Amino acid sequence: MRGVGWDASHGEFLVEDYYYLSKLGKLLREKGIKVNQVEDFDELEEYDVIVFNYPEEEFEKKEVERIEKWLSEGKRIIFAAYYQDMDKTATNINKVLSELKIPLRINNDVVIDSKNNLGDEMFPLCKYNGYTVVMPCTSSLIVAGGNALVLSSGITKPKKRKNPIVGAMYKNGGELVVLGTCVFWDNYSLDLVDNKILAFDLLTGKRIK
Template sequence: MVKRIKIGWDISHMEFTIEDHYYFSVLKKSIREAGAVVRELDSLGDIANFDVLVINYPEKPFKKTEAKLVRDFLKSGKKVIVGGYYKNEDRIADHINSLSSHFGLLLNKDEVRDRFSNDEGDDLLIVTSRVLSYNDSVERVLLPCSASISILDSSARPIIYKEKSGSRRERVLGAESRIDGGRFLLLGTCVFWDNFAIKKYSNFRFSLNLLLD
């Protein structure tokens, strides 16, 4: 019998919830149709029985005790996916970095624009083909209102880059740390899988790859 993947969606830090029909009904339905389970989590103390933890736009910082819970979760070979946003809106970068800094990644307090590769001529609606991981059947993804990510140590690596342009500076839009057998992923935006973006480009496939691979 194939094990059903169990996804815990944290709401203990006032995140956007998977139960918000307006934003996430397509993703929620797709998860269930893929045979996985998704549940809201009122506390990170409840993550042990899940395979994947999602933290999507946390509006509260993380305590050191919570970072330890996440590390223990990773030690058991599991996965954490954190979605950020641009310009440190609602202090989102500060809150995420109170956790992600323990795992070699930082969400920058910037905004990434692309005049050449975007959706509908809006340079904040970034489109990129440079998806290095979780890219089965993925051609291009839409990453709206993204911040960039800094990699702090050798345990981490980029998984998404902005498209190449005239600038020599590489902009990392998604990164992953391998921690004690587990995977900690940080994405520069949390809205690539909402009901608007998930229907565009390869976002649907990429979202399921992140959660289920």
């Protein structure tokens, strides 16, 4: 594996930010996984796993075309948003998904769970591949094709959809992963329940059922 390329060209939360995500970078290095913060979009092609974590800036047409090419080459592309389309991150991601004709979308909402949470209804405990993970401040997803990865037992606001999906994968040559929150692997959440397992599985390119 050629490691993880963490995009830094669209206003993202960055893996080298000591306050927010330094634990994640340390975890990967301890496991022998290379992770680099990449300022030049074109250089992302050097990596097998590519992360867009809270992209506040729109993607250009040529960038969407590159993402499509990387998927066709078998790479894993990860998009992570935040609740209620904060800073238009969901809008920016949904535009890419639409242009690529990938049947996943991020809703403009928030998932809450008054019963199954980690001390706050906006910290819903969710299920991932037999593990329990907390997905703070997450939007729900529309999954018209592909596989659900992370499931909540809560509801969405304002539309009160029950048992929403908050993480999904679509396979098209490579794998495109969409997550309703970008903070499940931050310095606060990474050590909670089984979040390290989810983060590690996503970023190592591990085959996910």
